[in-house]
Amino acid sequence: MTDATDATALGGPVSAGDAAEAKGGAPADGAGPRGPLDAERLDEIEEGTDTAPWVAYARGRRHLLDGRTGRAHTALTEAAARLPGRADLAYHAAWSRLLDGRRTELTARVRPDRDRWPLICLLLDADPDLVLPSGTDERLAREAGPLAPLVRARLRMAEGRRPAGDLPGWEQLDLRGTTLPERLEALRTLLAAELGRGRERAVGQLARLPL
Structure with a gap:
């Protein structure tokens, strides 16, 4: 044959x-x-009207996976600047600043009085001593809807306190209509809570969740 x-x-x-x-x-x-696209192959793709800024975004995410934080920062902040209204692009740009050690740049760009809770979580990671304006915690919890218990827990942990009471498990969360940044920060919050309680099995289960 x-x-x-x-x-x-x-x-x-x-x-x-x-x-x-x-x-x-x-x-x-x-x-x-040829296998998964690496950053070099993504560099070969020309951006057009329909692909910008997604090629830069994909390139930045790939650089993050490869540990190239400086190049990831360049690509992801470029993507976010082109579509400033996209929360997911702003979130990954903030992550690139945090991972590349640009904490001052991150704290200068995130607004505690305006931005949503996933960005505030990264802001508190960058500046753990930051005191949020009065009423910010309630605003963030209100905007988070069904994820409000996690937001309150995250803010307590940022202050060095344990979450008040038991948190809902991942399978109990209503994630309908949530954005990727919200799901990622919800997961990070539950991971931190379970690590603080020494529940290794729960940590392992959360770490294997597909998002």
Whole structure:
């Protein structure tokens, strides 16, 4: 049986590299799937009207995974600047500042009197001694809706206090309509609470959750 027949049997015309890989061999002459996109391959993608700023965003996330915090900061802050109304882009830009040691830059950009609770969590990570303006905790809890118990717990932990009472488990949270930053900070809050209680099994279960 020829390679062409094998390729057809696999579901239609495919490259010789794909056919070789499907048969258990290596792609011919570099053809076929190349695996996940790395930062260098993302650099090769030209941004257009429909892709900006998402190529920069993807590049920044990839740099974070690879531990290149400086390059991640450049890409993610560029993406956030292009769409300033996107909470997810602002959140990841703030993370890049925190991980790259730009704490002063982060504290200068996040507004405790205006920004939502995921950004305030990162602000408190950057400046643990920061005293939030009066009424901020209630505003954040009110805006968080069903996640309000986690917001109150997070603010207490930022002050060095334990959460008041038991927190709901992850499976008990109403996450409908929540953003990725809200889910990530909810998870980080529960992880911190369980670590503080020494519940290693619960920490492991939370760490394996798909978001």
